[in-house]
Amino acid sequence: xxxxxxxxxxxxxxxxxxxxxxxxxxxxxxxxxxxxxxxxxxxxxxxxxxxxxxxxxxxxxxxxxxxxxxxxxxxxxxxxxxxxxxxxxxxxxxxxxxxxxxxxxxxxxxxxxxxxxxxxxxxxxxxxxxxxxxx
Amino acid sequence: xxxxxxxxxxxxxxxxxxxxxxxxxxxxxxxxxxxxxxxxxxxxxxxxxxxxxxxxxxxxxxxxxxxxxxxxxxxxxxxxxxxxxxxxxxxxxxxxxxxxxxxxxxxxxxxxxxxxxxxxxxxxxxxxxxxxxxxxxxxxxxxxxxxxxxxxxxxxxxxxxxxxxxxxxxxxxxxxxxxxxxxxxxxxxxxxxxxxxxxxxxxxxxxxxxxxxxxxxxxxxxxxxxxxxxxxxxxxxxxxxxxxxxxxxxxxxxxxxxxxxxxxxxxxxxxxxxxxxxxxxxxxxxxxxxxxxxxxxxxxxxxxxxxxxxxxxxxxxxxxxxxxxxxxxxxxxxxxxxxxxxxxxxxxxxxxxxxxxxxxxxxxxxxxxxxxxxxxxxxxxxx
Numbered sequence: 001x002x003x004x005x006x007x008x009x010x011x012x013x014x015x016x017x018x019x020x021x022x023x024x025x026x027x028x029x030x031x032x033x034x035x036x037x038x039x040x041x042x043x044x045x046x047x048x049x050x051x052x053x054x055x056x057x058x059x060x061x062x063x064x065x066x067x068x069x070x071x072x073x074x075x076x077x078x079x080x081x082x083x084x085x086x087x088x089x090x091x092x093x094x095x096x097x098x099x100x101x102x103x104x105x106x107x108x109x110x111x112x113x114x115x116x117x118x119x120x121x122x123x124x125x126x127x128x129x130x131x132x133x134x135x
Numbered sequence: 136x137x138x139x140x141x142x143x144x145x146x147x148x149x150x151x152x153x154x155x156x157x158x159x160x161x162x163x164x165x166x167x168x169x170x171x172x173x174x175x176x177x178x179x180x181x182x183x184x185x186x187x188x189x190x191x192x193x194x195x196x197x198x199x200x201x202x203x204x205x206x207x208x209x210x211x212x213x214x215x216x217x218x219x220x221x222x223x224x225x226x227x228x229x230x231x232x233x234x235x236x237x238x239x240x241x242x243x244x245x246x247x248x249x250x251x252x253x254x255x256x257x258x259x260x261x262x263x264x265x266x267x268x269x270x271x272x273x274x275x276x277x278x279x280x281x282x283x284x285x286x287x288x289x290x291x292x293x294x295x296x297x298x299x300x301x302x303x304x305x306x307x308x309x310x311x312x313x314x315x316x317x318x319x320x321x322x323x324x325x326x327x328x329x330x331x332x333x334x335x336x337x338x339x340x341x342x343x344x345x346x347x348x349x350x351x352x353x354x355x356x357x358x359x360x361x362x363x364x365x366x367x368x369x370x371x372x373x374x375x376x377x378x379x380x381x382x383x384x385x386x387x388x389x390x391x392x393x394x395x396x397x398x399x400x401x402x403x404x405x406x407x408x409x410x411x412x413x414x415x416x417x418x419x420x421x422x423x424x425x426x427x428x429x430x431x432x433x434x435x436x437x438x439x440x441x442x443x444x445x446x447x448x449x450x451x452x453x454x455x456x457x458x459x460x461x462x463x464x465x466x467x468x469x470x471x472x473x474x475x476x477x478x479x480x481x482x483x484x485x486x487x488x489x490x491x492x493x494x495x496x497x498x499x500x501x502x503x504x505x506x507x508x509x510x511x512x513x514x515x516x517x518x
Contacts, residue, residue, distance in 0.1 A: 005266075009266060030266070030267045036376070036381065036383075055285060055385075056281040056282070056284045056285035056288070057281065057284065058277050058280035058281055058284060058332045058333055058334075058335075059332060059333060060272060060273065060274055060277050060332055061330075061331065061332065062252070062253070062256055062274060062276070062331060062332075063253065063256070063272060063274065064253065064256045064257040064260050064269065064272065064274055065253050065254060065256070065257040066257070066272075067272040068253060070272070073272060075271060075272060075273045075277050075281070076281070077281050077285070077379065077380055077385070084380070085379075085380035085381070085382075085385065086267075086380055087267060087268045087271050087273055087281075087378065087379070087380045088271050089271050089272060095333075100284070100285070100288050111270060111271065111272065112272065122270070124270065124271075
């Protein structure tokens with residue numbers, strides 16, 4: 001049970017809130033105190049659009065504890081349209097239909113259950129293939 | 136800083152040691168190093184270990200092992216994930232080089248087989264970013280698979296192009312009595328082995344195991360008549376972002392580049408001076424990336440050294456993983472860096488039999504923690 005740990009990351013996990021550097025305008029996710037591009041302090045919040053594309057992907061069959069019940073699942077490095085790479089599960093798609101460069105969008109999903117049936121449900125971002133809206 | 140040397144080494148076989156605890160493993164390696172050195176005393180004990188707090192329910196490991204070997208002086212555990220062994224070695228080396236102490240016993244030890252496989256998977260994954268990688272369910276193999284898939288995509292390699300790394304490590308391990316998997320494998324076995332996390336299959340991945348390896352470090356001036364003494368001429372360490380996703384160049388091991396650069400500068404050597412290279416082939420993709428970062432291949436061209444045969448023992452190129460590497464000697468994570476060091480000592484002393492690199496005078500060892508976040512490089516030399 002790590003309730004405070006999950007609680008303090010809720011903005012980032014549910015809303016994909018990162019940072020924009022006030023000095024060099026670099027977009028940063030996950031947030032960090034020092035801008036990786038210019039080395040100056042970065043604390044201004046920035047909401048990412050959630051749009052991106054698959055940079056790389058793999059499917060996990062031997063899962064770490066806590067994820068055994070959801071195997072197999074596909075994990076990707078997603079390049080957000082604002083620049084940063086992010087590690088996230090893909091959802092609503094089978095591995096054979098995933099390819100590098102595929103457009104994806106962020107959705108909120110259950111990541112895992114913390115502990116037994118009384119444990120808290122951990123929610124966060126996953127990415128699904130970008131939905132095409134009919135005109 | 137004064138010059139320093141290794142005068143004794145010891146190791147256990149990397150194996151499923153059901154009858155041995157973590158302290159017994161460490162003790163066996165230390166006693167062997169003392170015997171090899173022909174002396175028992177040392178001033179401080181440095182322990183490299185990653186998982187004792189998670190798997191063995193045992194922290195304060197410096198004191199645990201000091202107690203077991205009957206030592207009452209200073210003892211610490213040093214942890215940098217899978218590079219804990221080399222980090223402990225570097226700490227011991229710096230302590231002796233600085234003149235603060237006159238001898239350091241370093242032991243890398245890991246006891247992995249007491250835990251269930253998915254608990255080991257979880258424990259190993261703690262080398263990655265807990266909040267931003269692990270919470271998405273990615274395993275350590277998974278992170279390496281993400282790197283390998285993109286690497287193949289960008290540089291146009293096929294999976295079988297990585298086979299020589301695995302085949303070479305296994306062929307060399309066949310001559311190492313301490314190896315976890317001391318047998319050769321065929322290209323067909325490589326191609327047909329089970330997929331773990333595509334594109335990584337079982338023959339791309341190193342096996343875990345129990346093991347300990349140890350070395351005794353002293354000032355070079357105190358052993359100048361000892362022809363078996365191996366001098367530590369270069370040492371460098373560097374870090375990179377913890378997460379793969381935070382790197383500007385996810386396909387380049389920046390910390391390997393930096394740590395090798397520091398080690399080369401200290402030793403006054405360049406890649407062409409290195410007679411053999413004990414690199415960190417936890418996964419075959421890491422062998423390629425390590426060769427590239429250390430100046431043996433251009434970016435994206437590491438697999439060429441495998442395909443051309445340059446990594447083999449008797450080819451005149453840059454022999455790697457001469458005692459089996461992580462792939463076939465085995466990867467008892469926090470001990471691995473010390474296995475690389477003592478295997479380099481064996482090569483330089485000319486003790487490797489059929490796996491001997493003829494005339495080897497300068498060897499390099501590189502240990503990687505996490506998916507490239509913590510990397511330590513050492514250059515050893517015999518006169």
